[in-house]
Amino acid sequence: MTQTVIITGASDGIGAEMARQLAQQQGAQVALVLAARNETLLNQVADECRTQGSQVLVVRTDVSDEAQCRALIERSVAQFGRIDALINNAGVSAQALFSDVKAQDLGWYENLMRINLWGSVWCTHAALPHLKATRGQIVAVSSLAGLVGVPGRTAYSATKFAMTGFFEALRTELRASGVSVTTAYPGVVATQIR
Numbered sequence: 339m340t341q342t343v344i345i346t347g348a349s350d351g352i353g354a355e356m357a358r359q360l361a362q363q364q365g366a367q368v369a370l371v372l373a374a375r376n377e378t379l380l381n382q383v384a385d386e387c388r389t390q391g392s393q394v395l396v397v398r399t400d401v402s403d404e405a406q407c408r409a410l411i412e413r414s415v416a417q418f419g420r421i422d423a424l425i426n427n428a429g430v431s432a433q434a435l436f437s438d439v440k441a442q443d444l445g446w447y448e449n450l451m452r453i454n455l456w457g458s459v460w461c462t463h464a465a466l467p468h469l470k471a472t473r474g475q476i477v478a479v480s481s482l483a484g485l486v487g488v489p490g491r492t493a494y495s496a497t498k499f500a501m502t503g504f505f506e507a508l509r510t511e512l513r514a515s516g517v518s519v520t521t522a523y524p525g526v527v528a529t530q531i532r
């Protein structure tokens with residue numbers, strides 16, 4: 339049976355590479371839903387995946403907007419009828435010493451939280467009934483910065499620690515449902531994130 343996998347942040351970096359590798363390994367056995375803001379890049383990744391025999395749906399999504407997260411899940415189910423895995427990978431980085439940040443600039447701390455934490459929470463909440471139906475998988479891409487706080491990373495680490503706590507607690511809540519929750523803590527990966 340074809341498995342449906344949603345990947346957020348699939349236009350570039352780790353998310354795009356996960357899409358390519360899933361298509362390469364599973365071909366026609368996987369239906370991929372690729373989400374991010376840059377539709378041109380998403381379509382390039384989609385074309386590469388289709389050459390491996392995978393079905394692909396591209397959904398332009400800004401995960402910092404709850405309605406767009408919910409629409410992503412609705413469109414995925416409308417197209418493929420099921421969700422087997424949700425990979426919450428979309429994320430942005432930031433670097434600054436907290437004492438150098440001006441009061442009027444603190445808003446970007448909030449924006450980072452909306453993308454890295456809330457985007458994952460909204461997508462997961464919308465997908466959960468469908469994942470329960472398939473006893474599916476949730477993946478959260480946190481970071482080593484979600485385990486250790488280092489200088490210059492107050493904003494980024496706060497979002498990734500929040501992801502760590504949210505998904506750890508969710509894993510225990512979902513144990514009996516058969517839905518698994520996996521958190522990844524990458525170190526430094528060569529992408530455009532910096």
Ligand SMILES: NC(=O)c1ccc[n+]([C@@H]2O[C@H](COP(=O)([O-])OP(=O)(O)OC[C@H]3O[C@@H](n4cnc5c(N)ncnc54)[C@H](OP(=O)(O)O)[C@@H]3O)[C@@H](O)[C@H]2O)c1
Pocket residue numbers: 346347348349350351352353373374375376377379399400401402427428429430431453479480481482523524525526527528529530531532
């Ligand atoms: N690279 C590393 O060293 C490293 C280390 C630890 C953890 N991570 C984590 O790994 C994940 C992927 O990072 P990466 O290194 O692959 O970064 P990347 O190459 O910059 O890719 C980030 C992806 O997230 C998407 N994205 C950013 N803001 C978005 C938004 N508001 N809505 C939807 N999608 C959004 C981007 O697409 P659009 O711009 O098209 O929206 C892009 O597809 C992130 O969560 C990051 O925190 C990376």
